[in-house]
Amino acid sequence: xxxxxxxxxxxxxxxxxxxxxxxxxxxxxxxxxxxxxxxxxxxxxxxxxxxxxxxxxxxxxxxxxxxxxxxxxxxxxxxxxxxxxxxxxxxxxxxxxxxxxxxxxxxxxxxxxxxxxxxxxxxxxxxxxxxxxxxxxxxxxxxxxxxxxxxxxxxxxxxxxxxxxxxx
Numbered sequence: 801x802x803x804x805x806x807x808x809x810x811x812x813x814x815x816x817x818x819x820x821x822x823x824x825x826x827x828x829x830x831x832x833x834x835x836x837x838x839x840x841x842x843x844x845x846x847x848x849x850x851x852x853x854x855x856x857x858x859x860x861x862x863x864x865x866x867x868x869x870x871x872x873x874x875x876x877x878x879x880x881x882x883x884x885x886x887x888x889x890x891x892x893x894x895x896x897x898x899x900x901x902x903x904x905x906x907x908x909x910x911x912x913x914x915x916x917x918x919x920x921x922x923x924x925x926x927x928x929x930x931x932x933x934x935x936x937x938x939x940x941x942x943x944x945x946x947x948x949x950x951x952x953x954x955x956x957x958x959x960x961x962x963x964x965x966x967x968x
Contacts, residue, residue, distance in 0.1 A: 920955030
């Protein structure tokens with residue numbers, strides 16, 4: 801694949817703000833998801849620039865819509881998240897005493913977290929335990945948002961593997 805060239809760069813610079821608004825709206829107002837969606841669409845357009853060059857805005861919008869449909873299908877397949885209970889707000893030790901199974905599960909997760917490399921563990925804890933945004937986690941970790949995303953993703957993959965082994 802050859803690089804799309806200067807006309808693609810001009811298109812991206814000129815149309816990105818409007819396309820980003822479209823992407824964010826397709827993601828239900830989620831700015832970060834919209835940015836990711838637009839980035840994926842622009843990668844697709846760059847790969848097919850010869851075909852898209854005649855009407856790149858329409859081509860990109862079509863890619864955005866298709867990717868948004870894929871995203872919704874992926875999100876529907878995810879299991880529902882359990883709500884945080886009032887007992888959990890009172891503190892983990894009290895909740896653990898009330899429910900031995902919950903204490904064992906928590907200990908298994910904490911043990912699995914200990915096995916992660918430091919950067920992955922920090923990214924997972926900040927993003928999913930503390931519920932910080934990527935930007936906030938990046939600021940705290942002193943790195944780029946891309947580094948936070950990759951460390952969090954790799955950390956979650958490793959946690960899934962470790963937890964599936966502990967269940968067996």
